[in-house]
Amino acid sequence: xxxxxxxxxxxxxxxxxxxxxxxxxxxxxxxxxxxxxxxxxxxxxxxxxxxxxxxxxxxxxxxxxxxxxxxxxxxxxxxxxxxxxxxxxxxxxxxxxxxxxxxxxxxxxxxxxxxxxxxxxxxxxxxxxxxxxxxxxxxxxxxxxxxxxxxxxxxxxxxxxxxxxxxxxxxxxxxxxxxxxxxxxxxxxxxxxxxxxxxxxxxxxxxxxxxxxxxxxxxxxxxxxxxxxxxxxxxxxxxxxxxxxxxxxxxxxxxxxxxxxxxxxxxxxxxxxxxxxxxxxxxxxxxxxxxxxxxxxxxxxxxxxxxxxxxxxxxxxxxxxxxxxxxxxxxxxxxxxxxxxxxxxxxxxxxxxxxxxxxxxxxxxxxxxxxxxxxxxxxxxxxxxxxxxxxxxxxxxxxxxxxxxxxxxxxxxxxxxxxxxxxxxxxxxxxxxxxxxxxxxxxxxxxxxxxxxxxxxxxxxxxxxxxxxxxxxxxxxxxxxxxxxxxxxxxxxxxxxxxxxxxxxxxxxxxxxxx
Numbered sequence: 001x002x003x004x005x006x007x008x009x010x011x012x013x014x015x016x017x018x019x020x021x022x023x024x025x026x027x028x029x030x031x032x033x034x035x036x037x038x039x040x041x042x043x044x045x046x047x048x049x050x051x052x053x054x055x056x057x058x059x060x061x062x063x064x065x066x067x068x069x070x071x072x073x074x075x076x077x078x079x080x081x082x083x084x085x086x087x088x089x090x091x092x093x094x095x096x097x098x099x100x101x102x103x104x105x106x107x108x109x110x111x112x113x114x115x116x117x118x119x120x121x122x123x124x125x126x127x128x129x130x131x132x133x134x135x136x137x138x139x140x141x142x143x144x145x146x147x148x149x150x151x152x153x154x155x156x157x158x159x160x161x162x163x164x165x166x167x168x169x170x171x172x173x174x175x176x177x178x179x180x181x182x183x184x185x186x187x188x189x190x191x192x193x194x195x196x197x198x199x200x201x202x203x204x205x206x207x208x209x210x211x212x213x214x215x216x217x218x219x220x221x222x223x224x225x226x227x228x229x230x231x232x233x234x235x236x237x238x239x240x241x242x243x244x245x246x247x248x249x250x251x252x253x254x255x256x257x258x259x260x261x262x263x264x265x266x267x268x269x270x271x272x273x274x275x276x277x278x279x280x281x282x283x284x285x286x287x288x289x290x291x292x293x294x295x296x297x298x299x300x301x302x303x304x305x306x307x308x309x310x311x312x313x314x315x316x317x318x319x320x321x322x323x324x325x326x327x328x329x330x331x332x333x334x335x336x337x338x339x340x341x342x343x344x345x346x347x348x349x350x351x352x353x354x355x356x357x358x359x360x361x362x363x364x365x366x367x368x369x370x371x372x373x374x375x376x377x378x379x380x381x382x383x384x385x386x387x388x389x390x391x392x393x394x395x396x397x398x399x400x401x402x403x404x405x406x407x408x409x410x411x412x413x414x415x416x417x418x419x420x421x422x423x424x425x426x427x428x429x430x431x432x433x434x435x436x437x438x439x440x441x442x443x444x445x446x447x448x449x450x451x452x453x454x455x456x457x458x459x460x461x462x463x464x465x466x467x468x469x470x471x472x473x474x475x476x477x478x479x480x481x482x483x484x485x486x487x488x489x490x491x492x493x494x495x496x497x498x499x500x501x502x503x504x505x506x507x508x509x510x511x512x513x514x515x
């Protein structure tokens with residue numbers, strides 16, 4: 001059986017340290033909210049639509065109360081009071097908060113408990129929407145079974161959601177198990193979610209609730225036509241992380257790219273904002289039964305994959321701890337890593353195999369997401385095809401769960417339909433030809449791979465000891481992860497974070513935390 005040496009006491013120590021790191025941040029999370037969180041709650045209650053300029057109603061409401069310094073009480077406080085004041089429904093209440101001539105400052109009248117009581121039926125409806133979508137998804141997976149692990153994951157990114165839907169079905173026909181519609185460039189930096197179907201995007205397509213519905217319809221049709229369940233994926237990250245998590249939850253997405261630190265490191269989103277938003281996003285994801293895909297693979301695009309392999313493992317422990325504190329189960333944690341070692345290095349394949357096997361053993365029930373080589377692809381499509389085949393061989397040998405397929409046209413252009421077809425064809429060949437490879441070989445306990453696994457775990461433990469000692473805030477500030485440095489009060493979105501008042505009201509979040 002393919003296994004590498006793994007000191008279980010060191011693994012337990014890593015988890016304990018990561019838990020302490022997450023607990024420190026959780027203290028901050030529990031005393032703060034954000035404009036993104038409050039917009040999410042309005043959406044959950046049923047507020048919808050945009051004004052004549054395309055500004056979402058939820059933004060208009062939250063921005064108005066944030067500008068007045070009132071958001072610390074929670075938008076639910078004011079929404080409940082609007083219902084008590086005679087609003088016909090949630091939509092009417094939200095419109096009163098956005099456009100009413102008088103701003104409710106909460107100085108007199110119903111208190112937080114009265115507002116909570118007024119929102120009880122709407123809170124139940126919000127949870128019922130999540131639960132109903134989850135039940136429908138699981139029922140569909142019973143009727144049409146998913147493909148075998150590793151699931152073959154591909155991306156479509158035309159910019160036009162209707163073209164994306166056609167390409168999603170084409171990918172499913174060619175053998176894909178998971179289809180992700182990659183987001184248009186820089187959407188993660190928008191502090192609002194566009195409304196409706198979109199047909200223009202650069203490098204991808206906007207993540208909107210209507211777009212989610214369109215792709216879900218296409219993947220459902222593909223599942224019926226091809227007799228195999230097709231998983232749908234998008235991105236729950238950036239300044240609208242929790243809003244997109246809500247949309248994904250009610251539109252039956254199967255997976256969401258969601259990470260506790262990715263936005264901080266790679267999109268320069270303020271750490272305070274990102275930590276608060278990821279918690280609420282993950283509470284929704286946990287309730288919906290969605291699988292998260294974390295972004296540690298990106299660390300190896302900015303840092304050396306040999307020297308900094310341990311930072312991936314350390315971050316996976318931290319991501320796991322944050323997810324657990326949001327109620328996400330191990331079976332929902334698709335922790336990410338990647339095949340990004342320079343292929344010119346001697347025995348690079350063995351180093352990749354050791355890393356992948358170590359991660360599989362450390363996280364035995366997690367649906368690990370295995371990412372393809374990109375950093376050292378040059379446009380040589382023949383070399384790239386071989387590189388991708390080696391990546392797929394590691395994936396099947398070490399029982400990775402979700403494998404994003406490499407594209408031989410990486411560094412040339414966005415993949416065409418035929419590019420995906422050839423990648424799927426090659427991957428199916430490797431997965432079938434080497435299906436039981438991991439059960440047929442043993443790793444020498446004194447060999448290169450064994451020593452590499454021991455080294456990576458030891459270095460991850462050392463890093464976690466440092467992070468726990470100095471706090472994640474300081475560790476990020478000094479560039480401990482991905483060789484990227486971010487400050488606690490810097491980055492985008494910090495002004496959208498608010499300290500909760502003593503009578504802060506958020507009945508949806510409270511229900512997610514307690515039921």
